[in-house]
Amino acid sequence: MDIIKRILQKYGKDRTRLIDILKEIQAGQGIISDKAIESIAKEFKISRAEVEGVISFYHFLSDKPLGKYVVYLNNSITSEMAGREKVARALEKEAGCAFGQTSPDGLITLFETSCIGMNDQEPAAIINGVVFTCLNEEKVKKIVAWMKEGKDVQEMVEEFGDGANQHELVKAMVKNNIRKPGPVLFGDYTVGSAITKALKMSPEAIIEEVKKANLLGRGGAGFPTGLKWEFCRKEKSPEHYVICNADEGEPGTFKDRVLLTERPEMVFEGMAIAGYAVGARLGILYLRHEYSYLRNYLQHILERMRQQGFLGKNIADKSFDFDIEIKSGAGAYVCGEESALIESAEGKRGEPRDRPPFPVQKGFLNQPTTVNNVETLATATQIIIHGAGWFRSMGTPVSAGTKLLSVSGDCERPGIYEVEFGLTIKELLEMVGAKDTLAVQVGGPSGQCISESGFGRKICYSDLATGGSIIIFNRSRDLFSIVRNFLDFFIEESCGWCVPCRAGNVLLKKKFEKIASGLGTRQDLAELEAWGKIIKSMSRCGLGQTSPNPILTTLTNFRELYESRINKEADFIPEFDLTRAVAEACVLTGREFQEETEHA
Amino acid sequence: MSKPVIATASLAGCFGCHMSFLDIDERILELVELVEFDKSPIDDLKKFTRPVDIGLIEGGCCNVENVEVLRYFRKNCRILVSVGECAVMGGLPAMRNTIPLKECLEEAYLNSLTVAPEDRLIPNDEELPLLLDRVYPCHEIVRIDYFLPGCPPSADLIWEALTALIQGRPMKLDYPLIKYD
Amino acid sequence: MPDKIKFTIDGKECLAEPGQTIYEAARANGVYIPVLCHYEGLKPVGSCRICSVRVNGRWMASCTQPVTEGMVIENAVPEVEEFRKAIIEMLLVEGNHFCPTCEKSGNCELQALAYRYQIMVPQFPYLFPKREIEAFPGFLLEHNRCIQCQRCVRAIQTRDGQKIFTMKNRSKDVRVNVDRKLAAKMSEDQIQKAMDICPVGAILKKEVGFRLPIGKRKYDHRPIGSEIEEKK
Structure with a gap:
């Protein structure tokens, strides 16, 4: 108490x-x-x-007693591909309980969880806040044995990853896997140079520069950042806020994790610049729970920046005060949606708001708020240092600059790539060492599943927009398993507020399973598509509006797979199976049942 | 030209829909002019004697026999109609669908306050059809062509549906005709 | 006085007061847009999506979306109506709606919408989920019938603004959650209000029931929305 x-x-x-x-x-x-x-x-x-x-x-909060060690094993598709099933079974065997349960001795609780941003080092799990990557059966045995000895979880981490993952406040086994550093996010940068320069400019001039650079939101939606800042600035209100959206939950995205590990100052400086531009005094870093292991380190960086005079009162000796506080998520994909994020930052259920009013009008505590992605803010920092012209010399006219891609799945070199916009999928596949590729998931489950005929398409806002998630599947993969994993993800992560997303996705999955099991007809296939469109049209927020994409985009690009699963002649095939339906009664009564084939 | 042939059955229902059918009152005289009945409790024919044009199904499927009768109807009827809430969605019998079969039986025959101690026995005679794990709406088992909701559907709805099907015209569904209670 | 806003619904030219939502403006012009989660006097939350309309090809909930000048709104057109019907059908299969046994039958707005849309059978399979019935001193909460519209959450609070009804869990498991202590202190009137405001038969006042005989109930003879359309 x-x-x-x-x-x-x-x-x-x-x-x-x-x-x-x-x-x-x-x-x-x-x-x-x-x-x-x-x-x-x-x-x-x-x-x-x-x-x-x-x-x-929230996933990670509980009003029921849990074990001393709580294991959250990621269930994203890349984890499955890397052998999650074996790891899960080993965990159950060693711990002595099934997923969703606590071991009889009260020591270990096992949970599944949605993508934790470690797709290039799967299967991964979070145990009492500590990340464990590249798990296998042997490692599970060792870890559970340690648990039984009562070992501290942090001490179970034997090897640290590269870069700041080794920092004494991080000490994580997580690897950065930066395969291709680029000129913007991993280019030349001196801490404080951007905010010092920015404060010599007017807020309007900063907004103008960012607009001129044509910086579009890096979280995936691609809204012009300068315009967002301008809208926010124009709102008359006692307070304005900047929120950095570090809740990258789209399965297959982990680039913000690497930015926060290796370029935190660049992100925080971007927040200060945004704060100066919109007239805010407080910035909030909304850090997803899964990245809590970075929290102390980020606090330390903030403190150092305060000491350096780049945050706090009178920044860079100008009369501009701005500070940043870190707020935690607690496990909910939908909180990546900006209005849900704001609700969560206010300490509420992370349910999206209706718009209008937009966050730039009424956001955090009903004050004008600009919510920007981690990468967007880091990019803004570099734009202020190097100028809009430099930035626009990269990428394409519509999609200026570079983009961080988190690449995972079937390729030789999964990890982080900073590429110029306009790169084709084919070029990307060569870069990452992908062979015999069947499909590329661009933008995560909410994005598109591209087949070979689309490999000439370009990564940019006018063609294949992505928040950074690229998952590659080779020809040994079953597309239906992939779609199933994505549908389960959306069912799990729907906030449940609106009907089409909450109920529709469950029904869509049922129809999908009917077809996948070979009991589909032409009518079923038509309904699958129609229901997907209803959910897409009628849902309240981006989650629901994109949740049928795993089906709709594979129907477009891999239609033959669905066609080959259905029975084209039958006009009706029931899922009902009489033998299965009486199985329980047979057990209860001790009777046998033989279905008659012909009726009298 | 011969008259259209009609058949009816009550599966896991209460015969209320058949009663409602009879509620067409004096229109039954008109009906006799319009159609002939084959397998139906109305004429007590147990087996189909010829191909049937319209089959009316009351009740959902709660046991093996229901399924067999329903399939038998589907085979012999050109048009099959689910009549009433039980046929359409399982109805009141389907209130057991959220409870495992074992629990249902134990509650009904063993643990219920109204069961005398000496009667505590779950019925298990070979003559009793095996129960299904849950109650199924008819259209989950065979293709159903038309649905008439209601508990029971009003005589007016049954009459309108039947005459429309006989005459091959669309049903005219005035507001008061569609009710779920 | 600020100028009125001009807009059209299905080609009909209409005028709206500034600040009105599409739903309110349509209603004032004698055009019915079906709503279910929305309730006069409560802050709209856009949870059921039945009131969705299409504006320049974009779907929006008319209960939350303000009318703007020149909006061309599609309301009673086939695709919009078909999608609304699907939402009603989703609700019918998502819970356990046994109308013949329900005290709200005849006065239920979900049922009334299903009647209006002539739903003979939902296009979706029944899910028959396992749901609980919770008892409180003055009322029952029948989760089988709850459609998570949040009307009770918005309407019923203590005098100092504490929420008696909230939402708990998420996704398909989202449920109305009642504060036991506060619920025990609810007045008769408050319980009656909670029951009346519930569009379905999820909140049931104890010791009364089936007060209106069949034939006298709200939606026995006239479709929901008729009162708005008759004002045309």
Whole structure:
């Protein structure tokens, strides 16, 4: 009880810190107990039901007791391809419990979780906040044995990754795998040079420069950054906010993780520049829970920047105050959607808002807020240093500059590539060493599945837009398993607010399974497509609107696969199987059942 | 030209839909002029004697026998109609669909307060058709051509549907005709 | 007075007050757009999506979208109506809606919409999910019938603004969550209000039931929305 009080005190009466509070309580006690819920409700004068609502929304919060060690094994497609199944079975065997359960001795809890941003080093898991990559059966045996000895999880990390992953505040086995550094994000950069230069310019001139550079949002949606800042600046309001969206949850994306590891100052400087441009004094880094292992390190970088005079009061000796605080997510893909992210940053359930009003009008605490992706902000920093002209000399006229790609799946060199826009898929496949490629998933499950006939297409906003996720599948892969994995992902990650996304995706998956199992007809195939379009059209936010893409884009690019699975002659095939339907009754009654083939 | 032939059956239902059918009152005289009945509880014919034009199915499928009868109807009827909530969506019997079969049986025959101690026995006679794991709407088992919701569907709806099918015209579904209760 | 906004719905020229949503403006012009999660006087949340219309090829929820000058709105056109019908059908199969046993039958807005759209059978398979029935001192919460519209969440609060009803979980498991302590203190009137505001039969006041006989219920004779269309 004392601990709870202390945590509540630490965060003052700030409701927006509710998720941080809940996470801290859980980290300390392994559960958010009834008592804790009661104390929190009292502290914020909200109902218990409201606190329960928040806890139950996020993967990594729990009001049920969990084991001393809680394992979250990633279930993304790249993890599956790298042998997740074997790792999962080994975990169950060694721990002595199934997924979703706690071992009888209360030591270990096993959970599955959506993509944790480690696709180039799968299968990966998070255990008590510590990341474990490239798991196999042997490593699982070793780790579980250590658990049984009571070893500290951090001490189970024997080897560290490269670069700042070795920093004493990180000490992670995560690898950066930067395969192709480019001139923007991995180019020349001196900390503080951008904000120093920016503060000599007017906010309007900064916005103008970013507009001239034609910087488009790097999270995937591609909204012009300069315009966003301008809209935000124009709103008259007591406060303005900058939020850096570090909630990259799109399966197959891990480039922001590498930027935050290797270029955090560039990102934070971008936030300060944005703050100066829009008239904000506070920036929030919304860090996805999966990257919590970077939190202390990022805090340290922020502190150093404050000491250097690049954050805090009177930045670069100008009368501009700007500081950054880190807020945590707690496991919800939908929080990558900017309005859901804002809700979550306010300590609520991460449910998207209706628009209008847009975040630039009424965002965080109903104040004008610009939400920008990690890479966008880092890029803005470099634009201010090197100029719009330099930036536009790269890429294509519409899609200026470079893009960070997170490449995973079937290729020799998975990892991070900074490439100029306009690169074709074919060129990319050669660059990463992909052979015998069947399909390329551009932009993650919410993006498009491209077949060979589309390998000439270009990565840019006017053709194949992507937030950075590139997953490669070779000809040994079963496309239906891939689609199934993606559909499960959307079903799991829907916030459940609107009907088409919540119910529609479950029904779409059912229809897909009917076809996949060979019981589909032409009618079923037509319905699969029609239902996908309904969900796409009627859903409330980007999650629902893109959730049928795994089906719709494979229907476009791999139609023959679906056609070959259906029965073209039959007008009706039931899924009903009489023998299966009576199996339970046979067990209960001890009777046997033989289906008659012909009726009298 | 011979008259259209009609057949009817009640599967996992309560015969309420058949009762509602009879509620067409004096129009039954008109019906006799319009159609002939084959297999149906109305004329007590147990087997199909000829190809049937329109089969009316009341009730969903809760056991093996229901499935067999339904399939038998599908084979012998040109048009098959699901009549009433049970046929359309499982109806009240389908309220057991969220409870495992074992629990249902134990509650009904062993643990219920209304079962006398000496009667505690789950019926298991060879004559009793095996139960399905859940109650299935008819269209999950065979192709169904038309659906008439309602518990029961009103006589007016049944009459309108039947006459439309006989005359080969679209049904005229006035607002009061479609009801789920 | 600010100028009125001109817009069209299915070709009909209409005028709106500034700030009106598409739904409100349509209604004021005698055009019915079906709604389910929306309720007069509550902040719209756009959760059911039945009120979706198409504006310049883009889909938007008319309960949350403000009308703007020159909007060309498609409402009662085949594709829009077909998609709305699908939403109603999704709701019918997503929960367990046994109308014959439901006290709200005849007064249920989900059912009324299904009648209006002449749904004889949903195009989707019934899911028969396992759902609970929760009992509170003055009322029952029938999760089998709940459509997660959030009307109760928005409408029912304590005097000091605490939420008695909230949403918990997410995705297909999203449910209405009731604060037991606060629910125990709800007044008769508040319970009645919660029941009345619920579009389906999910919130049921104890010790009363089936007050209106068949034939006297709200949607027995006239389709939902008729009152708006008759004002034309």
